[in-house]
Amino acid sequence: MKNNALCFFGIALAFSGAGNVFAADTNNAPVKRGGAVTVTIISSLDGTEQKADFYCPPGAAPDGTGESVPLLVQLHTWSAGYAQCAGPSPDSKSAKIAPDFRGPNRRPEACASKLAIQDVLDAVEYAKKNARIDESRIYLSGWSGGGHMALMMAAKAPQVWAGVSAWVPISDLAAWRAFHGPAGYGKQCDDACGGPPGSPATDAEYKARSPINFLPAAKGLPIDINAGIHDGHKGSVPISQSLKAFNVLAEANGFKDKMISEDDILVMTRDEKIPPALAGETEKDPERKRAILFRRTAGPVRITIFEGAHESEAGAAWHWLTRQKKGAPADFKVYEPKGKGKTADAQEVGK
Numbered sequence: 001m002k003n004n005a006l007c008f009f010g011i012a013l014a015f016s017g018a019g020n021v022f023a024a025d026t027n028n029a030p031v032k033r034g035g036a037v038t039v040t041i042i043s044s045l046d047g048t049e050q051k052a053d054f055y056c057p058p059g060a061a062p063d064g065t066g067e068s069v070p071l072l073v074q075l076h077t078w079s080a081g082y083a084q085c086a087g088p089s090p091d092s093k094s095a096k097i098a099p100d101f102r103g104p105n106r107r108p109e110a111c112a113s114k115l116a117i118q119d120v121l122d123a124v125e126y127a128k129k130n131a132r133i134d135e136s137r138i139y140l141s142g143w144s145g146g147g148h149m150a151l152m153m154a155a156k157a158p159q160v161w162a163g164v165s166a167w168v169p170i171s172d173l174a175a176w177r178a179f180h181g182p183a184g185y186g187k188q189c190d191d192a193c194g195g196p197p198g199s200p201a202t203d204a205e206y207k208a209r210s211p212i213n214f215l216p217a218a219k220g221l222p223i224d225i226n227a228g229i230h231d232g233h234k235g236s237v238p239i240s241q242s243l244k245a246f247n248v249l250a251e252a253n254g255f256k257d258k259m260i261s262e263d264d265i266l267v268m269t270r271d272e273k274i275p276p277a278l279a280g281e282t283e284k285d286p287e288r289k290r291a292i293l294f295r296r297t298a299g300p301v302r303i304t305i306f307e308g309a310h311e312s313e314a315g316a317a318w319h320w321l322t323r324q325k326k327g328a329p330a331d332f333k334v335y336e337p338k339g340k341g342k343t344a345d346a347q348e349v350g351k
Helices: 114-130 145-156 173-180 185-193 200-208 240-252 262-271 314-322
Strands: 036-042 049-055 069-075 095-099 133-143 163-167 223-228 292-298 301-306
Touching: 036 114, 049 114, 069 114, 069 145, 069 314, 095 114, 114 133, 114 145, 133 145, 133 314, 145 163, 145 223, 163 314, 173 185, 173 200, 173 240, 185 200, 223 240, 223 314, 240 262, 240 292, 240 301
Parallel strands: 069 095, 069 133, 133 163, 163 223, 223 301
Antiparallel strands: 036 049, 049 095, 292 301
């Protein structure tokens, strides 16, 4: 897949950065992007300098007064870095930070490593120190490779997030490597994990970097998983990656009856269609541009299979996230978007 230059929520918008408080890039003056700036964060794990794109809305400076604001943590795709997600928050009223978390997933330091996980948490702490953040409304979003990391962060730090939106995510790295073989993304997996699967050392790395092995720890956290029915055929991530992640979360939350059968997963993944027995489980959602073919909820977790491939819908994800609040039940009600910030057109997602 081509590497899309536009981030899921990083579409350039024209907003002033006046009154914002930022830590400048250590080498040069901050690089401004629609009110956002490039900042340097010192890793609390290995002491290295890590870049991020940070946006503080006017009036939310830490030394100011007034209400605290939500924070969106936006995660870049598999082959990209933090600059892919440059720009303000979707509504310009919330804070946003896009960490680099060691850049493209083709070296051991990246790809859901301990270093990368800590980089995301360090970014949250940076935002909290440089803006007045409402800690009950810290949101996490990513798609494709960013969806992979979003699911991992949901499992590794569920206490941080009010809601997690994952689009066309990778949940099982070994299965994804088997799908691609030794070239392309498969080779990048090997580069991150120290070699191909098959040895105790590399198998351990593949397991440690696969969110599906840790998702039970995200029990109770509102998580919204989305995948296009044609992905894996017209895209790089088979929808089984999303469906199986949903199953793990459904079971962890005590909804085994909501798990999707292996036969149904096979049909959806292989044949690009919804099995007849599941065809009635759909919903009209005015916030969506793509038709919903299948939707199921299991407590705080939802899976949506839409008509499309390796894609995301920025507006729909943002609207859902903003309805979530830490300590409150997941809100999966369907709403009609109103006014500024209506659902954006579906965007093709780059790896």
